[in-house]
Amino acid sequence: MRDEKMTLIMDVALKHFANEGYFRTTISHIARHAGISKGLMYNYFESKEALLKSIVHKSVNEIYHNLDIDKDGTLSTEEFEIFIRKIDKMLKENKYFWRLLFQLLAQIDVREQFLNAFPETDSLIHPGHEPGDTNYPWQIIKMIRDYFNRKKEAKGNSFDAETEIDMFFITMAGFAMKSIYSEAGDNEKEINRIVGLFK
Amino acid sequence: MRDEKMTLIMDVALKHFANEGYFRTTISHIARHAGISKGLMYNYFESKEALLKSIVHKSVNEIYHNLDIDKDGTLSTEEFEIFIRKIDKMLKENKYFWRLLFQLLAQIDVREQFLNAFPETDSLIHPGHEPGDTNYPWQIIKMIRDYFNRKKEAKGNSFDAETEIDMFFITMAGFAMKSIYSEAGDNEKEINRIVGLFK
Amino acid sequence: MRDEKMTLIMDVALKHFANEGYFRTTISHIARHAGISKGLMYNYFESKEALLKSIVHKSVNEIYHNLDIDKDGTLSTEEFEIFIRKIDKMLKENKYFWRLLFQLLAQIDVREQFLNAFPETDSLIHPGHEPGDTNYPWQIIKMIRDYFNRKKEAKGNSFDAETEIDMFFITMAGFAMKSIYSEAGDNEKEINRIVGLFK
Amino acid sequence: MRDEKMTLIMDVALKHFANEGYFRTTISHIARHAGISKGLMYNYFESKEALLKSIVHKSVNEIYHNLDIDKDGTLSTEEFEIFIRKIDKMLKENKYFWRLLFQLLAQIDVREQFLNAFPETDSLIHPGHEPGDTNYPWQIIKMIRDYFNRKKEAKGNSFDAETEIDMFFITMAGFAMKSIYSEAGDNEKEINRIVGLFK
DNA sequence: GATGAATGAGTATTCATTCAT
DNA sequence: CATGAATGAATACTCATTCAT
Numbered sequence: 106m107r108d109e110k111m112t113l114i115m116d117v118a119l120k121h122f123a124n125e126g127y128f129r130t131t132i133s134h135i136a137r138h139a140g141i142s143k144g145l146m147y148n149y150f151e152s153k154e155a156l157l158k159s160i161v162h163k164s165v166n167e168i169y170h171n172l173d174i175d176k177d178g179t180l181s182t183e184e185f186e187i188f189i190r191k192i193d194k195m196l197k198e199n200k201y202f203w204r205l206l207f208q209l210l211a212q213i214d215v216r217e218q219f220l221n222a223f224p225e226t227d228s229l230i231h232p233g234h235e236p237g238d239t240n241y242p243w244q245i246i247k248m249i250r251d252y253f254n255r256k257k258e259a260k261g262n263s264f265d266a267e268t269e270i271d272m273f274f275i276t277m278a279g280f281a282m283k284s285i286y287s288e289a290g291d292n293e294k295e296i297n298r299i300v301g302l303f304k
Numbered sequence: 305m306r307d308e309k310m311t312l313i314m315d316v317a318l319k320h321f322a323n324e325g326y327f328r329t330t331i332s333h334i335a336r337h338a339g340i341s342k343g344l345m346y347n348y349f350e351s352k353e354a355l356l357k358s359i360v361h362k363s364v365n366e367i368y369h370n371l372d373i374d375k376d377g378t379l380s381t382e383e384f385e386i387f388i389r390k391i392d393k394m395l396k397e398n399k400y401f402w403r404l405l406f407q408l409l410a411q412i413d414v415r416e417q418f419l420n421a422f423p424e425t426d427s428l429i430h431p432g433h434e435p436g437d438t439n440y441p442w443q444i445i446k447m448i449r450d451y452f453n454r455k456k457e458a459k460g461n462s463f464d465a466e467t468e469i470d471m472f473f474i475t476m477a478g479f480a481m482k483s484i485y486s487e488a489g490d491n492e493k494e495i496n497r498i499v500g501l502f503k
Numbered sequence: 504m505r506d507e508k509m510t511l512i513m514d515v516a517l518k519h520f521a522n523e524g525y526f527r528t529t530i531s532h533i534a535r536h537a538g539i540s541k542g543l544m545y546n547y548f549e550s551k552e553a554l555l556k557s558i559v560h561k562s563v564n565e566i567y568h569n570l571d572i573d574k575d576g577t578l579s580t581e582e583f584e585i586f587i588r589k590i591d592k593m594l595k596e597n598k599y600f601w602r603l604l605f606q607l608l609a610q611i612d613v614r615e616q617f618l619n620a621f622p623e624t625d626s627l628i629h630p631g632h633e634p635g636d637t638n639y640p641w642q643i644i645k646m647i648r649d650y651f652n653r654k655k656e657a658k659g660n661s662f663d664a665e666t667e668i669d670m671f672f673i674t675m676a677g678f679a680m681k682s683i684y685s686e687a688g689d690n691e692k693e694i695n696r697i698v699g700l701f702k
Numbered sequence: 703m704r705d706e707k708m709t710l711i712m713d714v715a716l717k718h719f720a721n722e723g724y725f726r727t728t729i730s731h732i733a734r735h736a737g738i739s740k741g742l743m744y745n746y747f748e749s750k751e752a753l754l755k756s757i758v759h760k761s762v763n764e765i766y767h768n769l770d771i772d773k774d775g776t777l778s779t780e781e782f783e784i785f786i787r788k789i790d791k792m793l794k795e796n797k798y799f800w801r802l803l804f805q806l807l808a809q810i811d812v813r814e815q816f817l818n819a820f821p822e823t824d825s826l827i828h829p830g831h832e833p834g835d836t837n838y839p840w841q842i843i844k845m846i847r848d849y850f851n852r853k854k855e856a857k858g859n860s861f862d863a864e865t866e867i868d869m870f871f872i873t874m875a876g877f878a879m880k881s882i883y884s885e886a887g888d889n890e891k892e893i894n895r896i897v898g899l900f901k
Numbered sequence: 902g903a904t905g906a907a908t909g910a911g912t913a914t915t916c917a918t919t920c921a922t
Numbered sequence: 923c924a925t926g927a928a929t930g931a932a933t934a935c936t937c938a939t940t941c942a943t
Binding site: 124125126128129204207208210211212213214216265268271272274275276277278279280282283286294295298302 | 407410471477494
Binding site for chain 3: 721725726801804809865872875880891899
């Protein structure tokens with residue numbers, strides 16, 4: 106029941122952080138909308154910032170599990186399309202979190218804090234990595250880079266892997282923005298185009 | 305000299321709004337960095353919010369002039385590439401403003417305010433439109449849509465203009481994000497790719 | 504067993520009140536260190552203030568019994584030295600209580616409350632006084648005054664009893680401060696000097 | 703005029719800190735009694751704790767100047783009596799500060815902070831020491847110790863300097879307590895006794 | 902008896918804004 | 923124009939106390 110309350114608070118907070126902004130969302134506001142007292146908030150979370158961090162970590166964890174990357178950390182051509190579709194699904198399901206994240210990363214000092222919280226390590230995609238690993242954002246990035254580099258080996262030097270990687274991230278970033286700030290609707294056609302461009 | 309002071313204040317404020325966030329930037333901070341007193345700020349701008357709005361309007365105006373769209377508001381195939389390159393240049397030159405804008409638009413109620421400040425009208429791209437017009441963001445959007453719709457006329461029904469338009473905005477949004485949050489560097493290769501994809 | 508729990512709570516509370524201060528010591532803190540729940544505290548003590556008062560009364564009672572003043576309430580010359588040594592012992596044994604008391608008396612309104620809780624009465628040192636009497640602090644003071652006044656009768660008018668009483672209390676106050684805020688060690692030499700000065 | 707306001711605030715705060723206790727004195731209370739707004743307090747002092755520290759430092763400085771120790775840092779027999787009387791005067795004049803100090807030192811962790819703020823150094827009583835020196839409390843202590851040690855040289859080994867020093871500090875501590883917590887009145891007789899005992 | 906979730910009044914602190922000089 | 927002292931409403935956070943279980 107403690108967990109349920111925490112989840113409730115985090116859900117309410119996330120929604121308001123995402124839509125009205127972290128600074129404009131007051132603790133009173135969250136408490137009122139969660140139907141609890143201000144004081145109780147502090148039984149569960151040490152501070153407003155701690156609440157934010159809990160939300161971020163929980164969401165990153167959820168996303169990690171939902172993405173459910175092959176444990177070998179390699180993306181085959183067939184898996185690539187599945188991967189894109191998983192991202193599409195994830196963006197819809199965690200819309201509020203992504204809004205929050207984009208908002209936070211827009212502040213360059215917060216951006217650094219975030220990078221510190223999820224540090225890149227030498228042992229990227231080590232076999233047997235665990236959900237507790239905090240470097241999974243980087244694991245995913247490496248997996249994608251590897252995908253395009255393998256493609257280069259197949260296609261020869263005319264294929265500019267680095268530019269292709271850049272373009273992929275650019276496209277996915279733009280797709281994410283569209284997805285999280287628009288009211289639902291399916292993105293089937295855009296997904297197909299993206300798959301067509303980068304598969 | 306009044307204008308110079310105003311410009312100074314706006315420049316300092318924009319930089320801090322963009323990097324530390326609008327809410328975390330205090331008036332004191334801006335005044336100190338601009339080398340003036342807090343009180344004087346209020347001789348030039350009615351409030352913090354008025355300062356923000358001035359910055360946004362000024363920047364939108366500047367961008368409008370720099371984009372320097374053909375007065376007929378039509379984009380030919382040759383002009384399209386030039387247009388993309390202008391956007392690239394504009395993103396670099398107004399990096400701080402774009403950071404601020406992305407940050408603001410992340411808050412859905414602010415997003416609405418922004419849309420109200422730059423209302424879409426029936427008379428889009430009316431001949432003889434003036435810089436004072438507040439609907440120029442929409443003029444640009446319309447110009448792009450027109451470009452792709454004309455392309456459809458040329459290419460036939462196999463060309464899905466709507467999806468193409470979506471993909472173009474998605475790509476440009478992602479490109480913008482990359483550009484404004486990365487340290488300089490040229491984006492020549494990505495520009496070429498984008499031109500290749502959408503020209 | 505109720506009494507044991509109460510004693511435990513009071514002991515823990517006294518230690519923290521004395522060292523960290525009454526206001527900085529929270530009920531949660533006490534409960535945690537006493538190994539009980541916050542709620543249970545309120546089964547034993549009505550409020551934080553009630554807990555404080557219980558501690559003070561209990562300690563004053565203990566001290567009263569330990570001082571074990573002759574029931575006739577008179578201090579002979581031989582008893583005087585014993586009395587001083589008893590005080591020394593008592594200061595060491597109730598170090599925390601004395602720290603607390605000094606702290607409380609430093610606040611002048613609390614000082615008044617304290618005086619009200621232990622009211623001076625006309626019938627000081629009435630024969631047959633009971634431990635329940637709340638005026639024993641005054642009984643002790645009277646006993647000391649009497650000691651010096653009897654000394655005056657023996658020594659003649661050249662002996663300024665009032666100043667001597669003042670000096671005695673001054674010296675004992677200073678001695679108490681040294682004793683309760685220093686880490687153990689014996690005060691034998693100082694005791695001898697005090698006895699030498701006032702016996 | 704800035705200094706006057708700061709002094710006003712510090713005076714009001716000191717009085718309340720001393721009489722009602724630091725924790726029970728609220729910023730609102732201080733502001734109200736100083737006739738200013740809460741916010742203004744924070745123009746002058748960063749925090750409640752900073753205000754406290756300012757008061758302590760200012761008072762220690764004042765006391766240092768008022769004690770006006772011989773620059774050679776040595777106490778002759780004649781100077782000793784003057785020194786005692788200066789202390790008496792200082793206790794009366796800075797009554798509130800001494801109440802506050804006794805109160806603070808009653809909390810053992812605060813006690814440590816205080817000692818750190820006025821660190822003992824090797825170069826005690828270095829010739830030409832300045833008011834800015836933060837080790838003057840120790841300078842005074844050393845001066846007193848030296849006084850008694852010189853007395854021992856004169857009086858021979860039967861004179862127990864260490865116990866004498868202890869007794870002096872004990873007596874002065876007790877005298878201070880009496881002085882600062884009683885309503886005025888002169889302490890002439892006690893002073894004479896103290897001078898008689900230790901000169 | 903015992904727990905700890907829940908409350909809410911209270912406190913320090915911040916900051917946009919005003920205004921006398 | 924220019925200053926910065928002054929205000930006060932708003933906000934995060936604390937903690938003694940209550941009460942359903």
